Amino acid sequence: MHYTGTIWRPPYEAYSLLIQVTAGCTHHACKFCTLYEDLPFKFKMSPFSEVEEDLAQANRYYGNVPRVFFTGANPFVLSTDKLKTLAEMVEKYYPKIKSIGCFARITDITPKSVDELKELHALGYDGLTIGVETGSDEALAFMNKGFQVKDVLEQCRKLEEAGISYNFFYLTGIYGAGGGEKGAIQTAEIFNQLHPQIIESSMLTIYPTSELYQEILKGNWKEENEIEKLIELRTLVDRLSIETRIVTDGASNLIQVRGNLPKDKKRLLKHLDYQISNADESMLREYRVNLKHL
Numbered sequence: 443m444h445y446t447g448t449i450w451r452p453p454y455e456a457y458s459l460l461i462q463v464t465a466g467c468t469h470h471a472c473k474f475c476t477l478y479e480d481l482p483f484k485f486k487m488s489p490f491s492e493v494e495e496d497l498a499q500a501n502r503y504y505g506n507v508p509r510v511f512f513t514g515a516n517p518f519v520l521s522t523d524k525l526k527t528l529a530e531m532v533e534k535y536y537p538k539i540k541s542i543g544c545f546a547r548i549t550d551i552t553p554k555s556v557d558e559l560k561e562l563h564a565l566g567y568d569g570l571t572i573g574v575e576t577g578s579d580e581a582l583a584f585m586n587k588g589f590q591v592k593d594v595l596e597q598c599r600k601l602e603e604a605g606i607s608y609n610f611f612y613l614t615g616i617y618g619a620g621g622g623e624k625g626a627i628q629t630a631e632i633f634n635q636l637h638p639q640i641i642e643s644s645m646l647t648i649y650p651t652s653e654l655y656q657e658i659l660k661g662n663w664k665e666e667n668e669i670e671k672l673i674e675l676r677t678l679v680d681r682l683s684i685e686t687r688i689v690t691d692g693a694s695n696l697i698q699v700r701g702n703l704p705k706d707k708k709r710l711l712k713h714l715d716y717q718i719s720n721a722d723e724s725m726l727r728e729y730r731v732n733l734k735h736l
Contacts, residue, residue, distance in 0.1 A: 443499060444492045447481045449513050452571050452609065452642060453691035455543065459536075461496055463488050468695040469547060473585045473654040474613070474646060477736070478515060479731055487520065493528060496533040500707030508540045509569075518570060522558040529565035543570040544606075547588040548572060559604030568607050569639065569708060572598075575613040577632030577730035578625045579610065584663070585616060585654070591632055610638040610673040614670045615646030618665040622674030626703045630681030640687045643678070645671050645694040647733050652694040668726035674696060677706065693736055696729045 445467040451458070466478050466485035500507075518525070519579050532539055542565075551559075576582060601608050617625035621728065633641065640712050648655055648665060656664040666674065680686060682703050688710070690699045697717050701710045 443496050444488060445513075447478065450477055450515075450545075451511055452545075452611075453689070454609075454640060454642070455509075455511045455571075456509035456675045457582075458509040458513055458543065458711060459500055459504060459531075459734055460513050461493060461500070462514065463512040463544075464468070464517045464520070465482075465597045467515030469516070470589050471586050472590065472646070473657060474616070474648065474652055476607060476649045476652050479651060485515075487524075489529065490531070494531050494534075497531055501535040503684075506538060507536060510536065510541065511543050512544035515545055516547045516550050517544040518550040522554055522562065525562055525567065526565060527672050529562070529567065532566065539566060541593065542566040543569040543595075544644050545569065546572050548593050548597050551600060552593070554600075554720065556600050559600060559606055570601070570606060570608045570640075571611065572608055573611040573613075574597050575611060576625060577629035578617065580623075581616050581625060583615055587666075594632060595635060602637060602729060607637075607639050609640040612641055612680075613646055614643050614644045614675050615666045617666070617674070619666050620669050622666050623677045626674045626677035627681055630678055633686075634681075634683050637684065638686050640689065641673060641682075642689065642692065643690045643695070643699070644692045645690075645696075647730060647736060650656075669721050669723050672714060672718050672721060674709060675699065677720065679703070679710050681713065691717045693733065696726060 445462050449460060451460060464485065464487050466483055468485045470478060470484050479600045512528065529542060532542060574594055575587060577591055582590060598608060612629065654663065658665065685703065687702050689698060690697065699710055699713065
């Protein structure tokens, strides 16, 4: 199999067949991100011949898989024609495949029309994972995400019109010290206008090789403490009014939250209230600073 560098996938894609179609990130400029720093290049697409070779090899060992997940930071940046060709390759080796997923940036959706998105959905693309991180324009701009809140609303509504479901990554702690609750309220206001199937919350973990670490050293930004991050997460859960699943399955989360909203909201809030009331900041901080890799 052709895998380059560390292979990342959402926790909920654990049982999907992972096929590399791109490596690296086209943006590669978010201040907090260190995920693709082990690559000697910014971004590249895998040759179709390698993708087909990997699908053929996987098929020899796994005769039937329900879902394929294309790896790379944002394979959905590829043109509609390239994505169609990739889907046709998947169907060749897995004719009973139910769906194809991948990571996507909001800016990957922008150039694709609703009709093109409908074509891709008909070929199996569904359940895209989007690193939205926040619904705060201020935080998006500071972290250099490369899009604004209005873009999130516009592009996700295009996905919905095309029938493509999607999931959000939310980054607890992205606002900095003192901004968590306000940021969570702003984010809930945006998320409540959309229909993400899953909101996967990760807690910001800052590594010395990140640009954000340099901002801290310059005095331009201060990290939320660990209890503040928990309060922020509680605020988000409390303010969400849509039907969605919220989880904290990644390694950056010492406190686990899993449930369906709005059905489980009272249970989740009670759990978070207990964790906040009994939290030991020094213990939580020790976990954070000793987390060597996400």
